[in-house]
Amino acid sequence: MAFHTRSNSFPSRPHPIAQQVGELLCRLRSSEATSTSSSSISHKLNGLQDLQDCVDRLLQLPLNQQALAQEQNEKYTNELLDGSIRLLDVCAIAKDAVLQTKECILDLQSIIRRTRGGESGTLTSEVNKYLSSRKILNRAIQKALKNLKGIKNRSTLSSLNKDQETIDIVIKLRDVETVTIMVLESVLSFISGPKSKPSSWSLVSKMMHLKKVACNEETEVNEFAEVDATLKTSKFHPQNQLQNLESCIQDHEERLEGLFRQLIKTRVSFLNILNH
Structure with a gap:
């Protein structure tokens, strides 16, 4: 009988989906210190989409739905819902940024082919249009980054149901939100390119720096920044760099797009819990 009582005191084993969420969180956290190359960003986006898929399945578990729907826990569920909406908005901004840049690149490539790389009023106008578009996009990106910071302010768990499983699920969902913010910040920063150096750092210096990075540490090349810096020099037109950026x-x-769809599913799951 003593053995039976003792065995009941052992903590219950986490659900396999919760374990998978934990593993994916660890992988994405460890990727924070890795390079900010295009391949690294792709890897993070893949991992984040897998994580959000697991979160959606975690939210479908009846015990989790019941815990998050409890009246004393609704405040935290509403916070998570609010965060999911903001994350969705930021992901949409990132999507729009790459789409608009892609359209400008295709226009540039078309004009360069027609003029065979020579200077022309039309080509100069298209380059200026591209650079103006990038400035507008970067302002939107900076605003989105500030919006992400607003999600990080969370209330304490003082009024949360003291059931350990409920506490665990809320903490895990907050961790997911934090890691999602981390990845989206990396994506937005990559799209906008590195912050501008002081004005004394000439465009030629920028180009030399980019070439040095490409030679010494190829994985760190930022295709967006390369094209921006090259077009600003007005010395030549980067057909190969434009193709690399397009790819x-x-x-x-x-x-x-895949992440956006997954974030929508997560948001719907939170809404269903609150309306249950």
């Missing part, structure tokens, strides 16, 4: 954008566009 990079195509890759990120598909992954952002």
Whole structure:
């Protein structure tokens, strides 16, 4: 009998889906210190989509739905819902940014082919249009990054149901939100390119720096920044760099679309719990 009582005191084993969420969280956290190359961003987006898929399945478990729907826990569920809406908005901004950049690149490539790389008023106008578009996109990205910071302010868990499983699920969902913010910040920062250096850092210096990075550490090349810096020099037109950026954008566009769809599913799951 003593053995039976003792065995009941052992903590219950986490659900396999919860374990999978934990594993994916660890992988994405460890990727934070990795390079910010295009391939690294793609890897993070893939991992984030897998994580959000697991979260959606975690939210479908009846015990989790009952816990999050309890009246004393609704405040935290509403916070998570609010966060999911903001994450969805930021993901949409990232999607729009790569799509608009892609459209400008296709226009540039078309004009360069027609003029065979020579200077023309039309080509100069298209380059200026591209650079103006990038400035507008970067302002939207900076606003989105500030919006992400607003999600991080969370209330304490003081009024949360003291059931350990309920506490665990809320903490895990907050961890997912934090990691999602981390990845989206990386994506937005990659799209906008590195922050501008002081004005004394000339465009030629920028180009030399980019070439040095490409030679010494190829994985760290930012295709968006390369094209921006090259076009600003007005010395030559980067057909190869434009093609590389187009390929990079195509890759990120598909992954952002998949993540966007998954974030919608997560938001719907939170709504269903609150309306249960």
